[in-house]
Amino acid sequence: MVGTVEKAPTVVHGACPHDCPDTCSMLVTVEDGRATKVEGNPEHPFTQGTLCGKVSDYLDRVYSKDRLLYPMRRVGPKGSGQFERISWDEALTTIAEKFKATAAEYGAEAIMPCSYLGHEGLLNGLTVGDAFFNRLGATVTERTMCISCTSTAYLMTYGPTHGTDPDTFRHSKYIVLWGCNALSTNVHLWPFIQEARKNGAKLVSIDPVRTRTAKQSDWHLPIRPGTDGALALGMMHVMINEGLTDDDYIENYTVGFDELKARVQDYPPEKVAETTGLAAEDIVTLAREFATIQPSVVRIGVALEKQAGGGQGVRAISCLPALVGSWRHLGGGMLQAPMWPFPIRWDVVHRPHFIKPGTRVLNQWQLGRILTHEVPLDPPIKMLFVYNCNPVTQAAEQEKILAGLARDDLFTVVSEQFLTDTADYADIVLPATTQVENLDLMFSWGHTYVTLNNAAIAPLGEAVSNTELFRRLAAKMKFEDECFQLSDEQLTMEVLDWSAPVMEGIDMDVLKAQGYAKLKIEEVPHAEGNFPTPSGKCEFVSGMEVDSNFVLPAFRQGYETYEPGEPVDPLPTYTPQKESAHSNPELAKRYPLSLMSAKPHQFINSCFANLPKHAKLQGGPRLIIHPEDAQPRNISDGQLVKVFNERGTFQAPAMVNDMTRQGLVVAPLGYWRKLNPAGGTINATTSASFTDMGHTAAVGDSLVEVALASAQPSFGAQILTRLFSLFTRDKKEKAVGVKTKH
Ligand SMILES: Nc1nc2c(c(=O)[nH]1)N[C@H]1C(S)=C(S)[C@@H](COP(=O)(O)OP(=O)(O)OC[C@H]3O[C@@H](n4cnc5c(=O)[nH]c(N)nc54)[C@H](O)[C@@H]3O)O[C@H]1N2
Ligand SMILES: Nc1nc2c(c(=O)[nH]1)N[C@H]1C(S)=C(S)[C@@H](COP(=O)(O)OP(=O)(O)OC[C@H]3O[C@@H](n4cnc5c(=O)[nH]c(N)nc54)[C@H](O)[C@@H]3O)O[C@H]1N2
Numbered sequence: 001m002v003g004t005v006e007k008a009p010t011v012v013h014g015a016c017p018h019d020c021p022d023t024c025s026m027l028v029t030v031e032d033g034r035a036t037k038v039e040g041n042p043e044h045p046f047t048q049g050t051l052c053g054k055v056s057d058y059l060d061r062v063y064s065k066d067r068l069l070y071p072m073r074r075v076g077p078k079g080s081g082q083f084e085r086i087s088w089d090e091a092l093t094t095i096a097e098k099f100k101a102t103a104a105e106y107g108a109e110a111i112m113p114c115s116y117l118g119h120e121g122l123l124n125g126l127t128v129g130d131a132f133f134n135r136l137g138a139t140v141t142e143r144t145m146c147i148s149c150t151s152t153a154y155l156m157t158y159g160p161t162h163g164t165d166p167d168t169f170r171h172s173k174y175i176v177l178w179g180c181n182a183l184s185t186n187v188h189l190w191p192f193i194q195e196a197r198k199n200g201a202k203l204v205s206i207d208p209v210r211t212r213t214a215k216q217s218d219w220h221l222p223i224r225p226g227t228d229g230a231l232a233l234g235m236m237h238v239m240i241n242e243g244l245t246d247d248d249y250i251e252n253y254t255v256g257f258d259e260l261k262a263r264v265q266d267y268p269p270e271k272v273a274e275t276t277g278l279a280a281e282d283i284v285t286l287a288r289e290f291a292t293i294q295p296s297v298v299r300i301g302v303a304l305e306k307q308a309g310g311g312q313g314v315r316a317i318s319c320l321p322a323l324v325g326s327w328r329h330l331g332g333g334m335l336q337a338p339m340w341p342f343p344i345r346w347d348v349v350h351r352p353h354f355i356k357p358g359t360r361v362l363n364q365w366q367l368g369r370i371l372t373h374e375v376p377l378d379p380p381i382k383m384l385f386v387y388n389c390n391p392v393t394q395a396a397e398q399e400k401i402l403a404g405l406a407r408d409d410l411f412t413v414v415s416e417q418f419l420t421d422t423a424d425y426a427d428i429v430l431p432a433t434t435q436v437e438n439l440d441l442m443f444s445w446g447h448t449y450v451t452l453n454n455a456a457i458a459p460l461g462e463a464v465s466n467t468e469l470f471r472r473l474a475a476k477m478k479f480e481d482e483c484f485q486l487s488d489e490q491l492t493m494e495v496l497d498w499s500a501p502v503m504e505g506i507d508m509d510v511l512k513a514q515g516y517a518k519l520k521i522e523e524v525p526h527a528e529g530n531f532p533t534p535s536g537k538c539e540f541v542s543g544m545e546v547d548s549n550f551v552l553p554a555f556r557q558g559y560e561t562y563e564p565g566e567p568v569d570p571l572p573t574y575t576p577q578k579e580s581a582h583s584n585p586e587l588a589k590r591y592p593l594s595l596m597s598a599k600p601h602q603f604i605n606s607c608f609a610n611l612p613k614h615a616k617l618q619g620g621p622r623l624i625i626h627p628e629d630a631q632p633r634n635i636s637d638g639q640l641v642k643v644f645n646e647r648g649t650f651q652a653p654a655m656v657n658d659m660t661r662q663g664l665v666v667a668p669l670g671y672w673r674k675l676n677p678a679g680g681t682i683n684a685t686t687s688a689s690f691t692d693m694g695h696t697a698a699v700g701d702s703l704v705e706v707a708l709a710s711a712q713p714s715f716g717a718q719i720l721t722r723l724f725s726l727f728t729r730d731k732k733e734k735a736v737g738v739k740t741k742h
């Protein structure tokens, strides 16, 4: 802590808990037991003293009048949001009795935990309930909605390496943001990119949409979604056939070059141009520049994976830096998510030894199908326990999820900070703390610093941290195992391997003194290969055994064995979208437009969407549609449209704009269903299918049709919508950006 011995106000080291790669180091000012200010920690080398626009108002979230502060029991119909306050003891007793009765009648597998990344901490985050539910014998829930596919593909090529340290991007000369809207989703990387550009680097953005990031890049390539694998293979065709490769690097530090060389012959630039919708000359230029302007680096976003062929796309992109030897240079190579060196003790966070062999594993991306019995289950799910997530807005097939949650024979518990669309369906709601009220230790998937979050204030009302929630539940269930007795302070010592070489020089005293510490990793890790793969080299032909059902241990809940799926080609290839005119012409006749969700600039997924300031800055729900698609449908800017397919419908005002490609409609994610007066949200229409590897959500692979909604807002309201969207667009552009210190 900083200044704890001084008189009030005190300043406490914190860390942003949200699901964002930047994991900002925060300073929280406390006066008389109340947090009065949050700001970025100016000492932190990566986040450099700024918080993004979402979290700079974090105290609006903490002290919101809508915070859930007491346990509650449902008193109205499911979904009505009518609750009455009860005591913690009553809540815990009711839940424990229900656990026992469900297990006795149907078996414990009729209980399903459902959690995701509302909190990213090592204590309170993704895995906080695993020990408890594994001990209970509940269904094991696989959580792979995000980054599991990208990670599998990246690890197949390079193994679990941090790759290019984002701190070194300032040394790059050619930066490719590939499916990454960094100005919204990874904003603290931007100053490093800008510094590189000041020193002459070129910034390229490969994105179907002219996003704020694409607009500010030197070159924007508006690729057709889901075709990135073809583009990377086409680039390799040029690099290899024009002799632009680093043959010494290939010879010494890679395996499978001959096979890759043969494979890329199927991807000449002219053919790739047809697939990707880009010009052949541009594909050639991109390949030549990436190969010859060194150090070159690729930063991939997460959205690339959310396609039927997303994994193979990332595999192909991953091969580029090894082929041209970018890894030799400071600031060259590739950045996926530098989380791999964090020495997280998976045996501690999951407690897999509790899992009885043969326990059922279900993937929560298909929650709608699971709850509506579309997936035949024995036993069916009778009890759902939701924490750290909001599946009604965030998971696909929304209408099935709603139907499932409305089942009378389903008992639902939701631990939350707010009464979300999901919490409205709970039988019991439990109040959760915010980050300023609990201790946590943070890893990051966007930089290589460990960050400590101290509790700055006491919990509001009767809110409890997730760790405390599971301690209380374990006590109620009389689970006497030692892991359920550990305090938060003890957990901080357990969840990481503090003796790992990367932790050299880092201990709790260091973290308490400065709030963060950088892992001991190499700045140029792969100048001479040294990849943590089976061969120790970059694997163009992967030696990792992967099939379509394989999931990395980080994304399991500790399970060991699984039913193998389809084999995954160990050599990168291009797999087209499943929902496209090419793969399914019949479907495409009915639903000719491809739908993409964009991460909202002012929310983190669905967090903040209910707070007035954030909602106002973000602007209301909208559907961005290209003029060539709007015109034949008689749609003009500001009119209400319905977006639909066989899965469902949502409505939003149209924004007719050529920032998207023809054939592609885009809707920002995160809006709450109950706060969208027009009805539904994007996930009413998205597909619950999986990607080619890692069981990730193939949300980007969804076709829809768009038509004018039957009821239209008044002409005045349409004009207002138009003005408002123009106003917010301009305002947001100005709000962009983080100061550079260097
Ligand atoms: N402000 C804000 N920041 C966030 C989040 C948020 O909700 N709001 N969410 C956080 C989370 S959970 C995540 S996973 C990350 C995601 O971070 P990103 O991956 O950067 O975010 P997305 O908006 O999903 O996608 C990035 C860009 O990829 C493009 N794209 C979509 N499909 C394709 C494709 O097939 N090919 C190519 N080349 N581009 C494509 C989209 O147009 C978009 O501009 O952001 C994190 N940060
Ligand atoms: N259509 C479409 N759907 C998508 C995506 C997409 O691109 N398109 N992206 C996917 C991706 S990448 C992701 S990561 C997921 C995100 O899916 P989620 O993780 O479900 O999304 P969040 O909105 O972050 O929801 C987390 C909830 O956790 C709550 N919460 C926060 N902190 C705590 C806490 O300490 N305790 C408890 N009990 N609750 C807490 C928040 O209030 C919030 O309501 O969405 C996926 N869904």
Ligand code: SF4
Binding pocket: 016, 017, 018, 020, 021, 022, 023, 024, 051, 052, 053, 054, 055, 056, 187, 188, 604
């Ligand atoms: S959401 Fe991301 S950028 Fe914003 S404060 Fe949190 S970690 Fe930093």
Ligand SMILES: [Mo]
Binding pocket: 019, 146, 147, 302
């Ligand atoms: Mo995500």
